[in-house]
Amino acid sequence: MNEYYFNSLTLAWTLFAIALIPIQIKVTAPYGRHMRSNWGLSIGNRLGWTIMEVVSLLVFSFFFLRGEGIKSTGSWILFSLWAAHYVHRSLIFPWRTRTRGKMIPLFIVFSAVFFNSINGFLNGFYLGEWQGAPIDPGHPRFIAGLLIFIFGAALNLYSDTILLHLRKPGETGYKIPQNSLFRFVSCPNLLGEIIEWTGFALMAWNPAALSFAVWTAANLIPRALSHHRWYKEQFPEYPVERKAVIPFCFVKSEG
Numbered sequence: 001m002n003e004y005y006f007n008s009l010t011l012a013w014t015l016f017a018i019a020l021i022p023i024q025i026k027v028t029a030p031y032g033r034h035m036r037s038n039w040g041l042s043i044g045n046r047l048g049w050t051i052m053e054v055v056s057l058l059v060f061s062f063f064f065l066r067g068e069g070i071k072s073t074g075s076w077i078l079f080s081l082w083a084a085h086y087v088h089r090s091l092i093f094p095w096r097t098r099t100r101g102k103m104i105p106l107f108i109v110f111s112a113v114f115f116n117s118i119n120g121f122l123n124g125f126y127l128g129e130w131q132g133a134p135i136d137p138g139h140p141r142f143i144a145g146l147l148i149f150i151f152g153a154a155l156n157l158y159s160d161t162i163l164l165h166l167r168k169p170g171e172t173g174y175k176i177p178q179n180s181l182f183r184f185v186s187c188p189n190l191l192g193e194i195i196e197w198t199g200f201a202l203m204a205w206n207p208a209a210l211s212f213a214v215w216t217a218a219n220l221i222p223r224a225l226s227h228h229r230w231y232k233e234q235f236p237e238y239p240v241e242r243k244a245v246i247p248f249c250f251v252k253s254e255g
């Protein structure tokens with residue numbers, strides 16, 4: 001594939017993510033609290049998460065490692081961050097959830113496998129094959145991106161951990177999270193993920209990483225809005241000042 005086709009594919013894929021935003025706002029993906037039984041066959045939630053997310057790890061690693069582009073220290077740092085995130089997301093996070101007995105539709109699993117394959121391919125291929133110059137890990141943009149990535153990942157992990165501990169072993173219901181950034185937004189875990197991949201895009205500074213940051217935001221902002229709406233419907237006492245995903249702005253609880 002030449003660079004023109006690769007960049008055209010990346011641009012088309014990014015525009016597709018943006019085009020899907022209105023659909024994602026209207027139709028909430030049916031898993032977790034939004035699970036609905038009318039979406040066909042389903043499998044166990046934990047297994048579904050592992051299948052969906054391990055694809056990102058495998059596809060990215062395959063194309064990065066077999067590519068013949070320049071692999072400098074900066075490239076290896078980016079590879080390590082991607083791999084660490086997806087080892088956690090696919091092999092650790094699902095088995096920390098207290099969702100025993102919950103299901104996820106196969107349609108969601110296959111859709112995520114498709115999206116994650118393309119994103120893994122674009123990013124692994126660009127970094128492994130097209131990276132024409134060494135990535136300088138001492139460059140201010142790289143360092144700023146790394147700090148943003150670390151902050152986002154920490155926020156994501158910390159907030160997910162708070163959520164996972166809301167349930168005692170054996171419980172499956174929902175409670176209002178109260179601590180930390182949950183005082184300001186309903187979904188600091190999703191905000192952390194968006195910040196994380198924005199930092200990655202800054203570090204990598206290529207169209208594929210920018211595309212993935214757009215994909216993440218296009219996917220998670222509608223999901224955060226759905227979560228926020230759901231909290232307000234389920235809990236009449238839900239804090240009115242809390243926003244959906246961006247502190248102090250975006251969607252108001254009473255709006």
Ligand SMILES: NC(=O)c1ccc[n+]([C@@H]2O[C@H](COP(=O)([O-])OP(=O)(O)OC[C@H]3O[C@@H](n4cnc5c(N)ncnc54)[C@H](OP(=O)(O)O)[C@@H]3O)[C@@H](O)[C@H]2O)c1
Nearest residue numbers: 032033097099160163164166173174175189190193216219
């Ligand atoms: N990069 C991407 O595009 C992408 C896409 C999707 C997800 N993710 C990441 O994957 C992770 C999970 O996403 P998610 O949408 O499933 O997050 P979530 O709805 O916030 O759920 C996270 C976990 O906490 C539990 N939980 C959430 N709120 C709870 C509450 N109020 N009371 C009790 N338990 C609660 C959930 O149980 P239930 O499952 O039973 O609801 C689930 O096990 C996040 O870190 C997110 O950033 C990334």
